[in-house]
Amino acid sequence: DSGVTQTPKHLITATGQRVTLRCSPRSGDLSVYWYQQSLDQGLQFLIQYYNGEERAKGNILERFSAQQFPDLHSELNLSSLELGDSALYFCASSVETGLAGLTDTQYFGPGTRLTVL
Amino acid sequence: AQKVTQAQTEISVVEKEDVTLDCVYETRDTTYYLFWYKQPPSGELVFLIRRNSFDEQNEISGRYSWNFQKSTSSFNFTITASQVVDSAVYFCALSVRRVNQGGKLIFGQGTELSVKP
Numbered sequence: 001d002s003g004v005t006q007t008p009k010h011l012i013t014a015t016g017q018r019v020t021l022r023c024s025p026r027s028g029d030l031s032v033y034w035y036q037q038s039l040d041q042g043l044q045f046l047i048q049y050y051n052g053e054e055r056a057k058g059n060i061l062e063r064f065s066a067q068q069f070p071d072l073h074s075e076l077n078l079s080s081l082e083l084g085d086s087a088l089y090f091c092a093s094s095v096e097t098g099l100a101g102l103t104d105t106q107y108f109g110p111g112t113r114l115t116v117l
Numbered sequence: 118a119q120k121v122t123q124a125q126t127e128i129s130v131v132e133k134e135d136v137t138l139d140c141v142y143e144t145r146d147t148t149y150y151l152f153w154y155k156q157p158p159s160g161e162l163v164f165l166i167r168r169n170s171f172d173e174q175n176e177i178s179g180r181y182s183w184n185f186q187k188s189t190s191s192f193n194f195t196i197t198a199s200q201v202v203d204s205a206v207y208f209c210a211l212s213v214r215r216v217n218q219g220g221k222l223i224f225g226q227g228t229e230l231s232v233k234p
Contacts, residue, residue: 105164106222
């Protein structure tokens with residue numbers, strides 16, 4: 001158990017709908033990362049938040065958005081869902097020093113499997 | 118741009134055989150970090166090791182060992198005396214730390230290891 005929790009574990013929805021994925025980082029970790037794992041794209045970085053602020057952005061679609069709350073949990077919002085959004089969505093957390101030249105180990109949650117029908 | 122290549126898509130071995138998973142990375146940065154993660158059939162991503170670019174010492178942890186060679190930009194992973202429980206997808210990942218650019222992980226495509234009894 002990494003200490004990172006994600007809910008829900010599974011989500012089945014229809015095209016055009018909107019869903020929210022939730023993540024709680026490990027105790028003491030300030031950074032939260034979101035990744036998407038799909039068969040065709042592999043594991044892709046979406047976005048990172050550090051202590052409530054956006055820190056880095058990857059290939060995240062405009063239909064997707066995220067935020068990190070004062071208690072450090074994060075939510076990933078996916079809207080106008082398409083069939084191609086079906087994937088496993090991972091959240092990871094790290095201490096994140098925020099200093100240049102240093103990087104921390106990211107610990108991953110169990111993932112949320114999204115199926116868009 | 119950074120890139121990670123795991124040329125072996127699938128490997129199948131018989132229990133007790135040794136197996137090496139290859140990882141080749143590309144980056145122009147002098148400071149970077151390399152990781153290996155394991156994804157068992159249950160789906161979660163489990164952290165195995167982190168190595169920074171200034172530490173080329175090989176590491177051994179039980180049946181696992183890692184060989185980091187900057188000259189060939191490789192960070193290979195060897196499992197000695199493989200066991201059925203080692204069956205999983207293994208990912209190599211790269212992180213480049215730059216000021217105000219976060220710590221995203223760039224993953225390879227993964228190598229699916231199947232260990233048969």
